[in-house]
Amino acid sequence: MTAEPRRLSLEDRVAIEDLVRAYARAMDFGDIDAVPALFTADGSIRDIQGRLWDQAAGGPRAFAARWIVPPGAKRGQHWIQQMQVEQISEDCYRLLSYWSSTQWLPESPAPVLTALGLYTDTVVRHSGRWLIREKVIDRWETGR
DSSP states (O other), X not given: OOOOOOOOOHHHHHHXXXXXXXXXXXXXXXXXXXXXXXXXXXXXXXXXXXXEEOGGGTHHHHHHHHHSOOTTSOOOEEEEEEEEEEEEETTEEEEEEEEEEEEOOTTOSSOEEEEEEEEEEEEEEETTEEEEEEEEEEEOOTTO
């Protein structure tokens, strides 16, 4: 008989959700230094175009430097809705979240919804805090 997965405590669930929100906030506010601090030392991101930002490609810092809007430019904003948390192993969980992104386009007087997608985050507890080990950013496609 297989042991039932350990139920994630409310405290841990909130900490994991705060971690995902901190990532979005760092990206939205252009805080390149904050992004890698949310990841494990070997953390990676697969971006919306399918490119893997692992340590060989510069990791989360290089990803942030590529995708963060330059200072002074009109920035976008991410909205995240956590959908599902599933246990992979002890102190390792997979979080699926819907996201949407609005951006100020040069010709637009107001923000415009520019993308919908799904984050798949693998998070681990490391030295008492939750960190992202892997983030996969997918565009939401109809028919999925």
